[in-house]
Amino acid sequence: GIQVEQSPPDLILQEGANSTLRCNFSDSVNNLQWFHQNPWGQLINLFYIPSGTKQNGRLSATTVATERYSLLYISSSQTTDSGVYFCAARDFMEYGNKLVFGAGTILRVKS
Amino acid sequence: GAGVSQSPSNKVTEKGKDVELRCDPISGHTALYWYRQSLGQGLEFLIYFQGNSAPDKSGLPSDRFSAERTGGSVSTLTIQRTQQEDSAVYLCASSLDPGIYGYTFGSGTRLTVV
Structure with a gap:
């Protein structure tokens, strides 16, 4: 099965x-x-983004499927952005089966 | 409904008792998933239902865990003879088509086994 890795593990x-x-x-x-x-x-759910770029307010995401990575951008962070951000992917070869989650990035925004 | 609904939101049970957790998916969503999140951990897949197909039970941690989905809608996750290590947040998600659309999660049931 696929492996999903997120970085950084935490961010202030x-x-x-x-x-x-x-x-x-x-x-x-x-x-x-x-x-x-x-x-x-x-x-x-922030973004469903198997490829390409999407934006929603201060958040945007880009997935480059051929290079097997995705990026989540947070601009002008606010304290309400604090929490854990998870990336999750489904194996292309496993129709209908589980999403595999990364371990998450813990984000703390200080005022 | 407008979102995925789970009940109860919190459940405290004594070790050895059976519990039932309920999930009402978004109307029309044929795919339904159960995940578990232990304190400070990521999400662990438990079971997947798709339409009338046989469920994918590959994530169930033991035979004390079972789930059913009646009429292609509501799902119940049952844990028999609960153990303290079963304490976690149990999350349900549904999707119209997991290959095309994203998943929507419910608010979860926080299970505490004492």
Whole structure:
């Protein structure tokens, strides 16, 4: 099965700073998602992005499937951005089966 | 419904008792997943349902765990003879088509076995 690795494992930002989170995956995938888990445990779907670039407000994501990585950009960070960011991918060869999650990046935004 | 609904939101049970966790997926979503997240850990796949196909149970940690999905909609995850290591947040997700669309997660059930 595929392996999903995220970096950095944790990150502390001053409010207003920008950041880039990285997700590497070991094999071809047909589903790549970024999630934000808030301090209350709710997993929020940020982007479904198996390839290309998407933007939503201060967040954007880019996946380069041929090079097996995805990046999540957070601009002008706010304290509400704090939490854990997960990248998850589905093995292209395993139709319908599990999403494999990375270990997450713990983000703390200080005011 | 508008989102994936899980109940109860919190459950405290005594070691050795059975528990049932419920998931109501988004209406029309044929794919349904159960994941488990232990404290400070990532998400662990448990089981996957797709339409009328046989479920993928490859992630269930032991035979004390079982799940069913009735009528292609609501799903129930049952844990028999609970152990303290079963304490975790159990998350349900659904998708219209996992190969085309993303997954939407519910808020989870926090299970504490005392």
